Amino acid sequence: xxxxxxxxxxxxxxxxxxxxxxxxxxxIGEYLKIADFITDNNxxxxxxxxxxxxxEILREDFLQGCSIPPIVLAVKxxxxxxxxxxEKFNNEDLIRKAFQxxxxxxxxxxxxxxxxxxxxxxxxxxxxxxxxxYFLNQRIRAEVYVGLNRLGILYRMITLNTGQNxxxxxHLMEMLYFDYKTTGIEGITFVTDKDDAPVRNNxxxxxxxxxxxxxxxxxxxxxxxxxxxxxxxxxxxxKNLDDLNKDINSFQNFVKLFKQFLDQIIQKTEDWHFEADxxxxxxxxxxxxxxxxxxxxxxxxxxxxxxxxxxLKFLEGxxxxxxHLTDLVxxxxxxxxxxxxxxxxxxxxxxxxxxxxxxxxxDQRFFFKxxxxxxxxxxQDSFLxxxxxxxxxxxxxxxxxxxxx
Amino acid sequence: xxxxxxxxxxxxxxxxxxxxxxxCGDQNYFILSNTNDPAxxxxxxxxxxxxxxxxxxTVSVNLFQNQQITQSDVIELKLTSIGNGxxxxxxxxxxxEKVKAFRIGYIFxxxxxxxxxxxxFNEHSFSFAxxxxxxxxxxEASCAAKAPKEKKDEYSLSEFYDVELSCVVICDQNTDKxxxxxxxxxxxxxxxxxxxxxxxxxxxxxxxxxxxxSSKFQTIRDTSAVGRLFLTLRKAPxxxxxxxxxxxxxxxxxxxxxxxxxxxxxxYQIFEMxxxxxxxxEIRLQICGNTEDLQGHKLKAKVSKLATDGFRVNLLIxxxxxxxxxxxxxxxxxxxxxxxxxxxxxxxxxxxxxETEEFESDEENDTQSTQLAGLIVKLRNDLxxxxxxxxxxxxxxxxxxxxxxxxxxxxELVCCEILVTFGRKSxxxxx
Numbered sequence: 001x002x003x004x005x006x007x008x009x010x011x012x013x014x015x016x017x018x019x020x021x022x023x024x025x026x027x028i029g030e031y032l033k034i035a036d037f038i039t040d041n042n043x044x045x046x047x048x049x050x051x052x053x054x055x056e057i058l059r060e061d062f063l064q065g066c067s068i069p070p071i072v073l074a075v076k077x078x079x080x081x082x083x084x085x086x087e088k089f090n091n092e093d094l095i096r097k098a099f100q101x102x103x104x105x106x107x108x109x110x111x112x113x114x115x116x117x118x119x120x121x122x123x124x125x126x127x128x129x130x131x132x133x134y135f136l137n138q139r140i141r142a143e144v145y146v147g148l149n150r151l152g153i154l155y156r157m158i159t160l161n162t163g164q165n166x167x168x169x170x171h172l173m174e175m176l177y178f179d180y181k182t183t184g185i186e187g188i189t190f191v192t193d194k195d196d197a198p199v200r201n202n203x204x205x206x207x208x209x210x211x212x213x214x215x216x217x218x219x220x221x222x223x224x225x226x227x228x229x230x231x232x233x234x235x236x237x238x239k240n241l242d243d244l245n246k247d248i249n250s251f252q253n254f255v256k257l258f259k260q261f262l263d264q265i266i267q268k269t270e271d272w273h274f275e276a277d278x279x280x281x282x283x284x285x286x287x288x289x290x291x292x293x294x295x296x297x298x299x300x301x302x303x304x305x306x307x308x309x310x311x312l313k314f315l316e317g318x319x320x321x322x323x324h325l326t327d328l329v330x331x332x333x334x335x336x337x338x339x340x341x342x343x344x345x346x347x348x349x350x351x352x353x354x355x356x357x358x359x360x361x362x363d364q365r366f367f368f369k370x371x372x373x374x375x376x377x378x379x380q381d382s383f384l385x386x387x388x389x390x391x392x393x394x395x396x397x398x399x400x401x402x403x404x405x
Numbered sequence: 406x407x408x409x410x411x412x413x414x415x416x417x418x419x420x421x422x423x424x425x426x427x428x429c430g431d432q433n434y435f436i437l438s439n440t441n442d443p444a445x446x447x448x449x450x451x452x453x454x455x456x457x458x459x460x461x462x463t464v465s466v467n468l469f470q471n472q473q474i475t476q477s478d479v480i481e482l483k484l485t486s487i488g489n490g491x492x493x494x495x496x497x498x499x500x501x502e503k504v505k506a507f508r509i510g511y512i513f514x515x516x517x518x519x520x521x522x523x524x525x526f527n528e529h530s531f532s533f534a535x536x537x538x539x540x541x542x543x544x545e546a547s548c549a550a551k552a553p554k555e556k557k558d559e560y561s562l563s564e565f566y567d568v569e570l571s572c573v574v575i576c577d578q579n580t581d582k583x584x585x586x587x588x589x590x591x592x593x594x595x596x597x598x599x600x601x602x603x604x605x606x607x608x609x610x611x612x613x614x615x616x617x618x619s620s621k622f623q624t625i626r627d628t629s630a631v632g633r634l635f636l637t638l639r640k641a642p643x644x645x646x647x648x649x650x651x652x653x654x655x656x657x658x659x660x661x662x663x664x665x666x667x668x669x670x671x672x673y674q675i676f677e678m679x680x681x682x683x684x685x686x687e688i689r690l691q692i693c694g695n696t697e698d699l700q701g702h703k704l705k706a707k708v709s710k711l712a713t714d715g716f717r718v719n720l721l722i723x724x725x726x727x728x729x730x731x732x733x734x735x736x737x738x739x740x741x742x743x744x745x746x747x748x749x750x751x752x753x754x755x756x757x758x759x760e761t762e763e764f765e766s767d768e769e770n771d772t773q774s775t776q777l778a779g780l781i782v783k784l785r786n787d788l789x790x791x792x793x794x795x796x797x798x799x800x801x802x803x804x805x806x807x808x809x810x811x812x813x814x815x816x817e818l819v820c821c822e823i824l825v826t827f828g829r830k831s832x833x834x835x836x
Contacts, residue, residue, distance in 0.1 A: 053442065193431050288477075301522075358569055359516055360476045360523040 005030045006099055009141070013087045017152035020089035022144040023070065026099075028062075028116055029136030031071070035113045037102040058115040062135060070141040071109030072156070074148045076179075084147035095144060107145070107156050177215075177251060181208055185252045188259055201296060203262040206255070214305030215254050221313035223306045223365040253322045257329070258308055262299055264329050268386070269295045269339040274347070284344050286351035291364075295343060298350075303361065307368025314373055325376055328384065332375065337387045345387075349394040356402040367397045406544040408437060408565060409552040410447060419552055422447055424543045429455060434559075435542040448559045449542055451535075453521045459532040464510070466540040467547040467573045467588065469600040470610040470660075473622035474571050477525045480512040480625055482573065483637040484583060484591075506637045507582075510575035512600075515541075515568040519561070537574040541566060548604050567606055592655045593821040594639045598622050602656045611662045615814040617732045641824040650674060651824055659817060665806065666788060668813045673785055675820045679827060680717035683725060687711050719778040726823040733777050736815040739808060740780035746805050747787050747794040784812065 005027035012021045061068070075098045098104055106113060123132040145156065181190050190208035191199045199207050213225045274293040279286050292298030312322065334342060350364065357363040370393035374382040382388035407421035422437035428448070433455060439445040474480075483506040511533045517525050518538055526534050541562065544550050550565040562568065573595075580586040592602055599618040601610055628635040641651070658671050691707055710716050722728065744751045787794065795805045 055444070354477055354523060356475055358474075358476055358514065361520045364523075 004096065004099065005139075006096060008092050008095060011089060013089070014145070017145075017148060017155055018086055019148040019152055020084070020086045020146040022089075022095055022146055024095065024142050024144055025139050026142060027136060028138045028140055029120075030099075031140060031142070032113075032116055032120055032136075034099055034102050034104060035106065035117065038104055038106055039110075039113070054111075055115055055118070058112065059119050062116060062119055062138070063131065065134075065138060068112055068140060069109075070143045071112065072107040072143045072145070074105045074107050074145040074153050074156070076103045076105050086147045089146055091146075094146065098144070104144070105153065107153065109142075177212065180251070185255050188255055199300075201294075203259050203266070203296065203300075206300070207302075210300075210302040210305050211255060211258075213302045214258065214309040215251055217306040217309030217365075218254055218312050219309075221310055221317075223310035223369040224362050225302070225306055225365075250322075254309070254312070257312075257322050257326060258305065260326060261308070261329050262296065264332060265299060265386075266295045268332060269343050271295060272340050272343040278344055279347070284348045286348055287355055288351060290347050291350035291354070292347070298343070298346065303364040304368045306365045307370075308372050310365075310369045311372030311376065314369075315376055318377060318379065320376065328376055331384050332386055333384055334387045335385045339386060342387045342390050345394075346390050349390070349397075352394075353397060353402065356398075363397060363401045366401055367393050369393075370396045407440060408542070408544050408550050410439075411552065411554065411556050414555045414557075416556070420445075424539065427451070427539075435539065437542065446558075449565075450559065450561055451538055452519055453524070453531075453534075455535075456531065457528070458535050459529075462532070462536060463577045464533065464536040464540055465547075465575050465577060465588065466537050466545070467575075468515075468566070468603045468606075469512075469571045469573060469595065470569075470603055470612065471571045471599045471601070471622075472612055473599045473619060474512070474514055476514050476516045476520075476523065478513065478634060479517070479525045479527075479530050480634040480636050481508055481530075482510045482512055482575070483508050483635060484640075485637055506635075507579070509579045509583075510573060512571055512573050512636070515562065515566055515570050515572050518572075519563065519568060533574045533576070537572050538562070540574075541572075546572075547602070548606055551606050570603060570606075571600065573600070589652050589656070590640045590643065591638045593641045593651070593824045596655065596659070596821050597818055597825075598625065598636065601660050603660065604656055608660065609662055610660045613814045613817055614811070615732075615818055616735070617729070617815065617818055620731060639825045642827060650678060655821075665809045665813050666792070669785070669788060669809070669816070672813065672816050672820050675824065676718055676721065676781070676785075679721055679725070679823065680714060683717045683720050684711055687717075687720070715779060715782045718782050719775055721823065722778045722781075723774045725827055727826040728774075728819055728822045730773075732815060732818055732822065733773065736812065736819065737773060737777045737780060739812050739815065740777070740784055743805070743808055743812060744780060744783055744787075746801070746808065747791060781816070 005025075007025045009023040009025055011023075013019075014021045075094070119135060120132070123135060145152070148156065181192060184190065187204055189205050190211065191197060191205060192208045199205050216225060217223050272295045274290050278284060279290070292301065298304065312325070315325070337345070349367070353363050353367060354360055371389050374380050374389035374392045375384065375386065377383060380392075382392050407423045409419040410422050412418045412420055420442075421440045423440055424435055425438045425443075425446075426436045428434045428436050433451040433453070434448040435451055437447050437449065485506050511530050513525065513530070513534070517523075518534060524531075540546055541550070542565075546566075551567075553560060553564040575588060580588075592600075596602075596613075597618070598621050599613070601612065603610060625634050625636050643651075654671060654675070663671075688708075688711065691711075692704065795809070796802055
């Protein structure tokens, strides 16, 4: 390995989040090279703008050699850390390798990092070499978490950010699962808004944001997605994260179960597709473009995913687990109507919702949540009966949500 | 104008942030800068992709509460151009001046600005949506934006405005074509469709529960034959001298939650105001210039008649304005019911001369309107002089109070219709 200014100071086990906390010292210059890479290549560590006054104060502090509180980092690469014994961790090489390969996340200290970068750039531009050398050679400390699983990272970010400018739930969620963007889950891949390609029409590729929305609904037990900017100040959510920490595969299981449902419903509806002639009948008269033109399109959207997530939470409260539902999905049936007829009814119901609702998105999500609850709750007479579940869901939506016209 | 953001979460101190630029990217944002520290910025998500925005235009944005409108409604707002008012003759046939309606803006729910997947906008209305958003983010709507409680770097429209409100967006370049355009004069017609003006988002807005509103709003839905909704607004002409009170009424008092007694009296002020105007007009028309022809006792009789409020309220409803049967018929029934509640022996024929007056026999009487006028005056007198009669029977108290509340809701709309159709006798084009 090339020469590094990194010096390991101590290693402590963190029993709360089950990770090793490694205190290091490093030159500002070497830290900034890594930080440049992390912030420039990580979509989820968004640029922030800090108050000029604070920036000025920090800048002066750095120029005068003031020591700052430790930056908090986490080693990103989870694959090598699966068998980590956090109580006995003592692998200095792993730390050095993480720094060499820029395999790190900044959990706390983004503001200080940006001020340091800005000062470095300023001194370079002004060619104030003496000051630049002095600055870059200053030592700072960093705490590096090793073996921190995704939920642990999220927990640390929430608790460390308390009282400061807070991040949204969604932002934190995206940071937690960004790895799946590249690795996927057992053949399931994700597409983000940044990827300049549409999501393909199959059950193997999903919009990453929509899936996160769905999983977020599962965590919260609410089909209405929190505003993207809503901050995480909810102790209950931290508790949810705590519970999820006991099952680190919950996100994967959620996605796999939803794909399984999609595959089944497409098969049972014989891959139903919209035909305009079918909707010229009074029974299926729609006023606008159909909500979706196929079973896949209808159920692959955010509204269905969030409804599914919220329903799962509800069903867990009734004693069902994801593994129970895995067995049930293949048993979905109909009582009277055929599956294609039910899809046409569903499209018609969604058209009414669009026409009558004051909050269309919310009411669509409620509708889908009701479908899944009615479908998988064995205490209801619509249990595993797709036609009854859809009708029941529409009746509930109409009665509780739609304005009277 | 600016938006207020707390200096830190939970603080009672606020910084002002002003709209500085629009940032296009994977997502689009309105960027606002701290007026004290321009380097500090916040972003507000504009959820739509930008296709094409018609430019350059400026708009004004007014916010309303309406129970009838839904998120998918985008209503094209129109005014009627009267033209030069002259009929023309073509081939010996008199052609009536064609009245054209031209668009000045749109009405839609603020919620429609948050969900591009359920967007109700087309290429024309989308520009209005964008400009409305810009206006809202500049804090330049008809009511102040709310101040969020959290300090963060990204916000949503819903943290500043109640997204169940409706937004009336009017293009200044279109209204510039209308001489002496004042949007306040159209608020009365808007209320008939259920649009209650919002001047303060923190205030609970009282909703008029009259059935007339839903049937009136249905007339907007009935315009949807070509896939678009239209509303052509009528202007309150304000030929009378007291113009400030109706504006205060429509922009502030009507939205307040207040006791039905207070509401009745605030509304009855419109009658008081207009019958004063009628008095002056009638004196001018009937008496001035005729004094030489009229004998003393007849002159005295005319003046005495004009002096009675009931007579002039009758003139107001019958001759000086036009009201809808769909509104006045149920109102008359409710007023009659109320009159019998207060006095079980009340009969129509026992109305005093104060309350119903015969007027000039050369004009056709509208029996129902005459009855309505008499009953309105009767209710006014009862509420002033005999209010205690509402509470003579404790068991009937809630029934009577509910009835008065319903009457006041209908009367609010009658006032609006009167204001919109009010015209001096000599200026009326037929009854």
